[in-house]
Amino acid sequence: xxxxxxxxxxxxxxxxxxxxxxxxxxxxxxxxxxxxxxxxxxxxxxxxxxxxxxxxxxxxxxxxxxxxxxxxxxxxxxxxxxxxxxxxxxxxxxxxxxxxxxxxxxxxxxxxxxxxxxxxxxxxxxxxxxxxxxxxxxxxxxxxxxxxxxxxxxxxxxxxxxxxxxxxxxxxxxxxxxxxxxxxxxxxxxxxxxxxxxxxxxxxxxxxxxxxxxxxxxxxxxxxx
Numbered sequence: 001x002x003x004x005x006x007x008x009x010x011x012x013x014x015x016x017x018x019x020x021x022x023x024x025x026x027x028x029x030x031x032x033x034x035x036x037x038x039x040x041x042x043x044x045x046x047x048x049x050x051x052x053x054x055x056x057x058x059x060x061x062x063x064x065x066x067x068x069x070x071x072x073x074x075x076x077x078x079x080x081x082x083x084x085x086x087x088x089x090x091x092x093x094x095x096x097x098x099x100x101x102x103x104x105x106x107x108x109x110x111x112x113x114x115x116x117x118x119x120x121x122x123x124x125x126x127x128x129x130x131x132x133x134x135x136x137x138x139x140x141x142x143x144x145x146x147x148x149x150x151x152x153x154x155x156x157x158x159x160x161x162x163x164x165x166x167x168x169x170x171x172x173x174x175x176x177x178x179x180x181x182x183x184x185x186x187x188x189x190x191x192x193x194x195x196x197x198x199x200x201x202x203x204x205x206x207x208x209x210x211x212x213x214x215x216x217x218x219x220x221x222x223x224x225x
Contacts, residue, residue: 005066005123005145009040012150013064024059027051036115040064046104053108062115065101067093069120069151075127075140084129095120095154096165096185099193106199109156116156122149163202163217165193175212 014020014031022032031038037059041048048063055061071089076082095118102109109116127140156162167182174182180190194215197203207214 003145008147013038036060038062045101060113064117066119070122072124102196118154120151159200159202
């Protein structure tokens, strides 16, 4: 079932009702505005990869990726029941969390007809308590998500745009450990960031320090196969 958040983002990017849920080349597109096909993807970008690759053969495509800057969690014991808890989630995403998902999309991005727009949002997530908790699963199910605010939007079109997300304090030659420190992100996310930047030709491997690869920024971006 479509979430309220998805409908709100479609309305934000598509505007008029006639521009929403349009059939193009056998695909249902979230919105078509001034000849651009707009796809809003809350789930993994990998699920959209083949569809976007085919659409790019003939169309300009904008993929909107919402991230959660702040999330308010509202919990009920049953649908329509009383609120049993309400709190902010301690997890807060930034634009760098894009790289967590972009690793599955670097064989499509960048492309001359593709724009990737990262939208930092504030959301409400409505949860219903599960009466019988599944083994190793959460003790709730998500009933709906709502958009409460748009914090910022960032458009990415080229490898150079990705390179601009690197911290300005980063040394000319760096490891993923140093990237993690300067960007204030976990090492695992820094590794995904380095992978995406290398695959798109924004940085290159220049050596090794112990067991860690060393990278340097490529000022003239090239696409890496």
